[in-house]
Amino acid sequence: MGVIRVALGIAFWLVACCTVELPSASADDAWASNNAGDRGIDIGARFKIDPATGQLAPSLGSTSTSPSSENPNQYMADTHCRADGPDTKDPGCDALDCPATTPAGEEGTPVIWKEAPKAITNPGWTDWIPVSGPTCLYDPEPENVLANIAARILTDFRQLPVNPGNLEAQPFPHTLKGGPTNFYATAADQTFDLTILGQAVHLTATPTSYTYTYGDGTTLGPTPAAGYTIPETEWLNNQTRTSHTYTDTGNYQAALTTSFTGTYSVNNGPPLPINGTLDITTPTKTIHVWKTEKALVADTCQENPNSWGCPDSPEN
Template structure:
């Protein structure tokens, strides 16, 4: 939901309504389709429209001209909506380069989810505070740092712009405990605040070495030849390199010796 200019979501861990994290992506409420600019029906074109339609010159020397299409938009919730023209950045039709322009969009839609998951998306970086050593029974702040990424690829001869946005994080703390999927990436703490509880921190109950791992879920949108940004079905999961953290225990002892008076006293520096 949205209040003013700020988005709010329900925290899946606590059930509370909280401000949405950075890079939060909500579902697009619209649906889109493309029609030939001068199309009357599936089998006929408006001849009066043809002389004034947008020209789609070949993109390569010796290549074929493209076909101008007009993108339409309507609310996704309506089963039989009234479609209106989608306004692009240049407020005009865009071009498709295929012998069957009406089919190429369906073919791209059929494979875009697979192509998205095979993109070289950079996973989130993983950080622990303190690190590489932390203390048993204390809060260890573990957080992710992921960024939105953009890709320009060619699919079936069309220029496709893809935006990948991190939306969820799953932490495995290496001791059998995990967190997520959660929309919260966490964040760094100043050293003076290390040991404080955060949304993504963890308390180790045993000493030893543990491998922390992180999987980031990305959601994507794609546009074809400058058309509208359409949601990519499903998501992609990308794993970060694991990080080792060594959990130590702390021991507090009191000594009566004054190390200035007796430098060899028990507990003084350099004394076994």
């Protein structure tokens, strides 16, 4: 049993009791859609985070409430320069060079990417300017490979070893009944380089929303708030957006579910959205909630080890 004695003859007695089981966390699968065309492949899906539910949902027109850091553009891949295409004699195709990557390999097919603002329905497309050189596809059916990658990218995304970060608490591991306990997440952006259907795919996973399970039957989220650390002097009187106040003593199993959104690029092409989330729950963290009791005492524990609240006190 923990005891803290302070000045003015007031002692605080911290008492812990019973445990509470953690409710099981659940994750919702997000929607996915891919569109294929004859001369181009539109895989510039649009999505937003619903402020009421925190879940990903389709976004049409200019109603998106996605974070400002989200790419405002959508993309379309034009493969009309493919080897068997009707426009191979286009002078613009001759200017796009996709040499073989191996001595005995076949030349690739250049892809002309188009971009347009997501907020515009049926937009006018403009050429996307790559960082260096054209995007090249090395596949016998280049007009299909982008759609095939788009169809499986969510599955590949959910199989990556994404680090969910940690759930942190202040104070920890002991906190007080009736006082705020500050929780925060430490997840960060992560990048991966993959080979999918013979193409180089660069994928970025970004933590977007968080669901805090406090272990006493209450939750917070999904919310975009990752929380933050606060100075020790503010632990007992600073109510943050992600803090929680326990109303009963006990040992509580707290956990955090982080929802990651993702983007991917094929052979140095533009960043394309992954239509779905990767939801990862951290291992539980035990929070010991104690209560306080106070009493006036006449002397210190050094003067009287049997005094109330001291280690040798009969009440302990």
